[in-house]
Amino acid sequence: MSVRILALVGSLRAGSHNRQLAEAAVKLAPEGAEVVLFEGLADVPFYNEDIDVEGGVPAAAAKLREAAQGVDAFLLFSPEYNGTIPAVLKNAIDWLSRPYGAGAFGGKPVAVIGTAFGQYGGVWAQDDTRKAVGIAGGKVIEDIKLSIPGSMTRFAETHPVDDAEVAAQLTEVVARLHGNVGEATAA
Numbered sequence: 001m002s003v004r005i006l007a008l009v010g011s012l013r014a015g016s017h018n019r020q021l022a023e024a025a026v027k028l029a030p031e032g033a034e035v036v037l038f039e040g041l042a043d044v045p046f047y048n049e050d051i052d053v054e055g056g057v058p059a060a061a062a063k064l065r066e067a068a069q070g071v072d073a074f075l076l077f078s079p080e081y082n083g084t085i086p087a088v089l090k091n092a093i094d095w096l097s098r099p100y101g102a103g104a105f106g107g108k109p110v111a112v113i114g115t116a117f118g119q120y121g122g123v124w125a126q127d128d129t130r131k132a133v134g135i136a137g138g139k140v141i142e143d144i145k146l147s148i149p150g151s152m153t154r155f156a157e158t159h160p161v162d163d164a165e166v167a168a169q170l171t172e173v174v175a176r177l178h179g180n181v182g183e184a185t186a187a
């Protein structure tokens with residue numbers, strides 16, 4: 001049976017290089033793993049406990065929760081905005097962290113990677129994402145790391161799937177995340 005990995009991207013722009021990384025991960029997933037790119041984070045309203053009530057959850061947030069419930073692991077792609085996690089990704093984590101104690105991350109393996117323009121590739125944002133998603137109930141795989149600097153120049157002409165070094169790194173990331181699902185199931 002194929003391991004399903006949900007990809008969440010912390011950038012909404014059409015030409016997002018993080019989205020391109022996620023597209024590459026979809027294509028490069030090894031046999032036995034399927035990466036599914038979640039579409040629709042732009043429609044998820046800001047988390048608000050007043051609307052997170054039975055019968056009142058907005059459709060876009062319910063769709064996100066439903067997508068997350070059905071997967072075995074998560075692969076989060078984060079650029080860096082002003083030294084930290086973009087609001088869209090934090091918002092998704094907040095929705096998935098509730099109901100308290102029964103959120104969709106539920107101890108499932110989570111890896112965080114990404115690209116940003118700065119020389120460190122967005123490590124602050126990716127570290128902050130690991131912190132938040134761990135508190136939200138995910139089993140963060142701390143040693144899966146990939147922060148690619150110079151996003152706007154490196155991927156200006158080349159899609160990540162056609163960048164041999166990045167493609168190899170992404171393939172390894174997905175394979176290792178897949179391996180962690182196996183370990184979690186065997187434990």
Ligand SMILES: Cc1cc2nc3c(=O)[nH]c(=O)nc-3n(C[C@H](O)[C@H](O)[C@H](O)COP(=O)(O)O)c2cc1C
Pocket residue numbers: 010011012013015016017018019079080081082083084115116117118119120121122151152
């Ligand atoms: C509001 C904003 C804040 C940014 N802050 C940072 C930053 O703190 N560090 C950094 O490396 N890049 C920063 N950038 C540049 C982004 O890393 C770069 O545009 C990146 O490619 C965005 O990701 P995307 O291509 O997936 O949209 C910022 C960009 C925006 C729009």
